[in-house]
Amino acid sequence: MHVLIVEDNPDIIANLFGYLEPLGYTLDVVRNGNAGVARATAAFHDAIILDLSLPGMDGVEVCRTLRQEYRLATPILMLTARDTEHDKLTGFEVGADDYLVKPYSLPELDARLKALVRRSRNEHVQSVLSFGELRLDAGTGRVTRAGQLLDLTPTGYKILTALMRAAPTLMTREAVEREVWGDSPPDSDALRTHIHTLRQVLDKPFPYPMLLTLPGTGYRLAAPGET
Template sequence: MNLLIVEDNPDIVANLFAYFEPLGHTLDIARNGDAGLQSASRHAYDAIILDLTLPGMDGLELCRRLREQYRVATPVLMLTARDTEQDKLSGFQAGADDYLVKPYSLRELDARLKALLRRARNELVQYVLRFDDLELDTGTGQATRAGKPLALTPTGYKILMALLRHAPKLLSREALEREVWGDHPPESDALRTHIHALRQALDKPFGRPMLLTRPGAGYRLVGRDEG
């Protein structure tokens, strides 16, 4: 793997290099948020290990800008001492793919990175996902409906990608949460909030709704033949 480590603690950096380099992985290091953003937006990495508490720009803002401003889809694993539920929710809402709390096992970190990489590669099997007049380009991160760009949040993008992969099949709430947040779904009613925001971008500007909610069952996309 080609990894970017955004971390200012020299002991943690040394441990990561000592573990991953002998396994044949290539590591780059950025010691503050601004340097991390520059490296992540300019170079291709398999995954990014990101600390939250950084000099200058913190990890949340870095991840948010990486997703929203630069449209970088590289998997991000947040590595931090912050362990409250709200901290984790904030990380996922900023665009993180996984969250590991210090102290941690290096073997678990390695396993999580490999899982993120497998998931990312599966997402790129089909470069452009299409259903009816809806398209999502996984390379650029741009979604359009009837040729018009959709303004999506990072989580809205993940939800739409999951629904597109399975369209027009129904995805249960549990299955959709697993697709979006992996093994660490939020305990709150975050999905409903994100579905509402996605519906505002996907359906409100158009005359025909595509995002269907089946109460107690799940969510799916519907085409013009069902409208």
């Protein structure tokens, strides 16, 4: 699981790394609100741990900006030392998915993160995803671009689902591999081969490409006018 930590307290950061990394988490960290917005919108994360009290832009503003301006759907777990109903309601109103008051239990934080990610993925499974000309109906397995049915391989379907869920944010190669193969990815050429096959179906018959590659980094979907 790839998690972004937006926290300025070095002791808390060290505790989170010390507990979560041995459990298999991949952690990304920034120490202020502006950097949090930039990092959250520049790369795919399964969840965000967001401190309420941050230098510059506080956690409430970060959450509001991600939800309202960027329409980012990544689950957000908010951390705060403020244990009042008003603060919790404010966090939920701006788009936080869950709330933990310091000091908190690290096993509980782990459990809540996993629950948020499960809930998020289940919601996507039960819904229709759309981005630009693309429409993916997880209930029927049908994928269309501009109304034309796409004949995807099972792996291509998994890759496209992950990219649509993240769109238009970039997904690293590692993040795509985790979505498709979990913790046991195949050799390094396998993803490249599946991306090539997906691109033949997704882009070749159409006037402009939607599946973009950032060499050495990852992949993302682009809307019309971005290419």
